[in-house]
Amino acid sequence: MLKDFSVQSLFMGCLTAFVGFASSFAVVLHGLQAVGATDAQAASALTALSISMGLCAIVLSTATKLPVSIAWSTPGAALLANAGAVEGGFPVAVGAFLVCAALIVIAGLFRPLGRAVAAIPAPLANAMLAGVLLGLCFAPVKAIGFNPLLGLPIIIAWIVVGAFKRLWAVPAALGAFALVLAFGVKVPDGALTSLQHSLLPSVELVRPVFTVAGLISIALPLFIVTMASQNIPGIAVLKVHHYDPRPGPLFAVTGVFSLMSAPFGGHAVNLAAITAAMCAGQDAHADPKRRYWAAIIAGVVYIILGLLAGAVTAFVALAPPILIEAVAGLALVGALSNSALNAFQKAESREAAAITFLVTASGVSFAGISGAFWGLIAGGLMMALSHGVQLLKR
Template sequence: MLKDFSVQALFMGLLTAFVGSASSFAVVLHGLRAVGATEAEAASGLMALSISMGICAIVLSAVTRLPISIAWSTPGAALLASTGAVEGGFTAAVGAFLICGLLIIVAGLFRPLGRAVTAIPAPLANAMLAGVLIGLCFAPVKAIGFNPLLGLPILISWIVVGAFKRLWAVPAALAAFVLVLAFGVDMPDGAFASLERSLVPVAEFVRPAFNLAAFISIALPLFIVTMASQNIPGIAVLKVCHYDPKPGPLFAVTGFFSLLSAPFGGHAINLAAVTAAMCAGPDAHADPKRRYWASLSAGVGYIILGLLAGAVTAFVALAPPVLIEAVAGLALVGAFSSSAMSAFQAPESREAAAITFLITASGVSFGGISGAFWGLIAGGLMIALSQLLKMSKDRAQEK
């Protein structure tokens, strides 16, 4: 393995870790806080996710000698933000995280479940994801309405840098957020002392609780968006880069590491989709057989960043919540636009996708169960009804 090491792969791996963390950690923090985590529990969850995905990336890349990148479930975190607190609070959410990890393992090892996930109509899965994301995508505009002097620099940085290099748009918005927080927000007394204390990583164990509402509102939708929006596209990216791993074992391993992070507040990890191309592409190394060192290096970078999660969370907590929501929203604009376009592309499923999107985006819960689940059910019933009507018309014409 040491013969395959290169400085180029090392640099690309560390860059992947930075971009992967900087572009979406705000979404993760916001999602965990939305389902009831305290600041300490959210910091613990962020740390657990970072360390788990770092170790997972190192293990998979070393064993397979393939550039397999791992990430936390950003769409899953956005789902948590739209779901909000459920019956039983954060302990019930952690129970749902555990169930989601188990479902991912089963999907990897038990082919019928994996096929069932892929059988969910893509327009409905994308419509549900778009409905989940749209609420956070409003946050940059809300931040400007809250205080233009604080919100505008974040948005302008994202627009200007993104015009030249889309990959750096969200890190630029994050840098603007840091500057706005440092120079535009009055720090409370003792803020810097609190940051120093937060440099010591602390894992918060959360005893899980299990109930039906959390299972249906969090575990099932989290499993679906993680598989449909991260794991399956992650395999596709690897295939585009001329790698052909067996998906099942990879899914099962990410589910196992999700289980390890769940009791400490982590919601789910999965195969990377966006940053996967950074480690698997020619920028990591000219020789495809040596690119796995990029994902190995990214794993090390994620572990280091995870140990700083407490300080990051404490620093973010000093800002008005709408500002960090604005950074999270900008990080999800690309995902929202692509999922919305895919949801409404096919004319025959457009109405069903619209129903799924609207129910999910409404944020309204029925019977203690989030709109994401009901949106998917309503869209599925709409497709089933349209197919039955089409079949009856075909039979009438044959007669």
Template sequence: MFKDFSLQALFMGCLTAFVGFASSFAVVLQGLKAVGATDFEAASGLMALSVSMGLCAIVLSVATRLPVSIAWSTPGAALLATTGVIEGGFPAAVGAFIICAAFIIIAGLFKPLGRAVASIPAPLANAMLSGVIIGLCFAPIKAIGFNPALGLPIILAWIVVGAFKRLFAVPAALVAFVLVMIFGVDIPAGAFDALAQSLTPPMEWVTPSFSLHAVVSIALPLFIVTMASQNIPGIAVLKVNHYDPQPGPLFATTGFFSILSAPFGGHAVNLAAITAAMCAGEDAHPDPRRRYWAAIIGGVGYIILGLLAGVVTAFVALAPPILIQAVAGLALVGAFSGSAVAAFKEPETREAAAITFLVTASGLSFAGISGAFWGLLGGGLMMALQRAVVAIRARSLK
């Protein structure tokens, strides 16, 4: 095993961990706080997720000798950001995280359920995702309206760096955010002492509570988004790079590590999609059989970054909320554009996708159930009706 290690894999693994963490940790913090987590509980959740996905990546990559990259569910965090606090508060959300993780394990071990998730029409899944994300994607523009001197540098850094190297666009926005915080925001006296005290890894146990409301509002949409937008594409990335993974055990393992992180505030870990391409591609090593070391090193990097989650969260808490939302929104622009294109690509499913998108994006909450569920249900009914009409017309022409 150690003979397969290379400096090339070391570099790519470190880059993977940095990009994966820096590009979307703001989305995770925003999502956890939106469903009722305190600053310390959000920091605990961020740490739990980062450590869990690091350990999961190491375990799977060592066991399979494949470059299995793991990430937290960024679309899932965006979903949480639009859901808001449900009845029962954050403990109920944590209960929903555990149920979602159990669903993922079952989907991996019970093939019919896995096939059922895979059979959800891609246009509807993508429309739901784009509807969930669009709210945060408005945040960069709102940040300019809030204070151009603070919002513009973040957006300009993202635009300029992204024009040369798209991969570094969000980290550049994050660096601009840090500089704006240092030079443009009045930081209270004693804040840096508080940052020093937050070097201790944050960890807070949240006793979960369970309710049907939490299952329908959080667990089911989170499960669908995580499977459709992360786990299934993650398998596809590995296959594109000429690997032949067994999806079931990989899904079940991510579900197991999600359960471990949930009581500490983590919502879900899953197969990576974007960073998976970094570890599975030629940049990790010319020899495909040695690329798994990039995923292992990436896992180690996630663990280290997770242990620093307290400092990250304490620093972010000093910023006006709209600025961190702006960074989160910029991190989701690529996901929004990709999901929107996929949702409306096919003319025959465009109306059903539009219904799913509009209902989800509206933020509608009926009977305490979030718009993501109703959007998927409405689009599914529209698609079923259209197919029934086509079938009736076909029979009438015979």
């Protein structure tokens, strides 16, 4: 293995981890807090997720000699932000995280379940994801309405840097957020002392509570979104780069590491989709057989970043919540546009996708169950009705 190591893979691995963490931790942080996590619990979850991601990437890439990139479920975190707090608070959410992780393991080991997830119509899955993301993508505009002097620098940085290098757009927005926080926000007395105390990593064990509402509102939609938007595309990215992994074992292992992070507040660990292309591409190394080192290095850096998660969370907590929501919204603009395009591409499923999107985006809960689940059900019924009518016409 040491003979396969290269400086090129070292650089790409570090870049992958930085981009993966910086571009989406705001989404994860906001999603966890939306379902009731305290700042300490959110910091614990970031630490647990980052360490689980890093260890999972190291284990899988070392075992398979493939550049298997691992990430937290960014769409899943956006789903949490859309779902909001459930009755019973964060312990119910943690119970749902454990159920979701178990489902991912089962999907990897039990092929029929994996096939069933893959059989969910792509337009409906994309429409549900677009509906989940829509509310958070309004945050940049709301930030300008809240305070133009604070919100505009973040958006301008994202636009200007993104025009030259899309990959660095969100890190640039995050940098602008840090500058706004340093020079434009009055820091409360004693906050800096609290920040210094947060430099040491800490995790907080949350006792899970299992409820039907948590299962249907969080666990099932989180499982579907994670599989459809992360794990399955992650396999596709590897195949595009001429790797041929066995999907089942990879899914199962990510589920196991999700189970490890869930008691500490982590929502889901899965195959990376976007950053996977960085480790699997030619920039990681000219020889495809040596690119797995980039994923291993990324895993090591994720662990280091996870140990600093407490300080990151404490720093973010100094700012008005709408500002970090704006960064999160900007990070999801690309995902929103892609999911919306894929949802409404086919004319025959457009109405069903629209219903799924509208019900999900409404954010309305029925019987204590979030709109994401009902959106998928409503769209599925509409699609089934349309197919039935077409059969009767024949």
